[in-house]
Amino acid sequence: MDNSIRTTLADDGTVTVTVLGEIDFSSADDVAQGIRDALVDWAPAALRVDLRDASFIDSTGLGALIEGYREATERGIAFSVVNPTETFRRVLVVTGLADFFGLIEAPADEQQQRHATGA
Numbered sequence: 001m002d003n004s005i006r007t008t009l010a011d012d013g014t015v016t017v018t019v020l021g022e023i024d025f026s027s028a029d030d031v032a033q034g035i036r037d038a039l040v041d042w043a044p045a046a047l048r049v050d051l052r053d054a055s056f057i058d059s060t061g062l063g064a065l066i067e068g069y070r071e072a073t074e075r076g077i078a079f080s081v082v083n084p085t086e087t088f089r090r091v092l093v094v095t096g097l098a099d100f101f102g103l104i105e106a107p108a109d110e111q112q113q114r115h116a117t118g119a
Contacts, residue, residue, distance in 0.1 A: 005034035015044040016082075017068075020053040023061030031061065035068035039075055047072050049101075052083035057091065069101060078102070 006018040015038045023031050038047060049065060051057075065081065072079035080102035084092060092098040 005031060007034065007038045009042055009044070013042075013044050014046045014048060015039075015042050016048045016050050018050040018053065022056040023054055023064060024056060024058045025060045028060040028064040032064040032067045035064070036071055039068075039071055039077060043075070044077060046078040046080070048080050048082045050082050051085065051088055054085070054088065057088055062091075062095065062097065065097070065101065 004020045006020065008016050008018070010016065017031075017034050017038050019031055019034075021027070035047065035049065038044070047068075049068065069079045081092065082103075084103070089098070089103070092101065092103055097103075
């Protein structure tokens with residue numbers, strides 16, 4: 001599997017689940033489970049799914065994010081997706097999931113750096 005999940009707890013109690021690699025049929029269950037585990041293990045006030053290092057997402061990957069969103073909201077935990085690539089951002093906007101997931105814009109200085117480097 002070309003995927004791994006890293007979970008971190010910030011000083012403010014926010015949990016970030018970082019997905020590295022592909023979010024597809026072969027890894028969607030692992031991503032959903034990683035989100036569930038973070039919710040159960042830390043019961044944070046907010047959970048963020050960081051897609052900065054994700055390389056691909058398909059419909060099952062979107063389903064895993066939706067499942068994570070549902071789990072979080074059922075527990076009263078704020079859920080958001082952060083740092084999607086431009087391709088992922090377009091997918092989330094076109095599918096209507098950007099608002100659903102509380103997509104957070106990258107900081108202005110990071111956006112300027114991406115533009116300057118063409119990344």
